Amino acid sequence: MKIEIPQRFNGPPSSANGGYIGGLLADRIGAASAEITLRAPPALDVALELRSEGDGLFTLHDGDTLLAEARAVEFLVDVPPAPTFDEAAAAGALGRMRAHGNVENPYRRCFGCGIDRADGLRIVPTPVGDAGVVASDWTPSRSLADADGLVPTPVVWAALDCPAGFAWSHRLSDAPPMMTGRIAARIDRPVRAGEPYVVIGWPIEQDGRKLHAGTALVDAQGIVCARSLQLWLLPRA
Template sequence: MTSIVIEKRFCGPPKSANGGYVCGLLAAYIDGGAEITLLAPPPLDQRLDIMAGEYGVELRMEGTILAAGRRARVDVPEIPIIDLSEAADAVRRSRHDQSRHPLPTCFVCGPGRVHGDGLRIIPGPLPSRPDQQTRTVAAPWVPYANLANEGGSVASEFIWAALDCPTGYAAVGAQHLGMTGSETILLGRMSAHIERRPSPGDRCVIAAWPTGRDGRKLFANSALLGSDGKILAVARATWLLVDRQVQLGEG
């Protein structure tokens, strides 16, 4: 068993940890691709335990299972290749500035976070083109030095985090699935496979696109691309439509 404390810096909603970051912490105990299911919002600044579970690894707090992970094959077909200039242009089309962002202090996508603290990955929509998925969103990402692991590459939990929030943007932006862009959601499940970790300072691109809907469940995929267009990591995400109070941890 390993005990951890998730610092407030790594919040998603103000009272709980960013879902992708938590998934990445748990995935570090699983070889290869992993699927993590979030069962309850992981709290901040409290002792949590990572331990072996019935089917893989679990994150617990005082006996309550907050998340469960297992090894999984992660196939993400038809990945759009987007260059840095396209991604930068997409960000300029994003409507999620600090005054309109639902979670402005989110570690990954919050515009209220300063550079070097939050990741500030705030994707915007790409213009439609025949070789892209429907309603693809994208953003550039240059990882900071403080995201590196002991080996010098970006730690896996930050790669998972970077792949997480853009899928939420893609999911609620899927007008063809009945979304308006103003829905409130929480991450329910995430699967990812890291092919190669970037190093701090590498100029990367994050792309995400919606893949479907089943009632309250929204599905989207994402990819981390190097500056040369090579695929570094891929992810699949399932988001849940929730009330605003639930998203904020108040209901």
């Protein structure tokens, strides 16, 4: 099966947003709850090959290069209490204001968190309260929705992706740029364009350069619509 990721859905400048490619693979393998492990940066606007390896394992390749592994999984994650939408909106506004001034940020054009992306999600969470939770508001654009007004799985996964990195960048002082290594996610309720949501992220555990985190998407009634467990990686020394 061939997969091509449009340039719009980049994370780093020349490769796909980790959450977007994760959600795309989850869709293609027909898994409502899936885990994707990234092995190499997936190129954009290039025909990639998705292969079934048996025993529920699927792999994504660019020629001879293994890019990702995907499989259906069940997982548990305890979602901490989310802030109100107004609190998340204030945190997101602060994050976007700071991002405008951070000219050294290599992810200014990331589909998920890039401040220079008018056509992106622009989810830039900052801390709320004292429990280590970061939060932002997000009202999905109707340009991202299908004919029924629903936000597709890859875009929901993209919204879940970057907040895990922000959770750790606020926990670790002077943290260098880090990358998504693995994401397990599940959409519990439909996500609709034009409706207000709160996106939260929180650090769970550090093991050397491995950073474990959780994220969630919560609606205006405080109901969790999507959640994830993630592994992020600090650069090798």
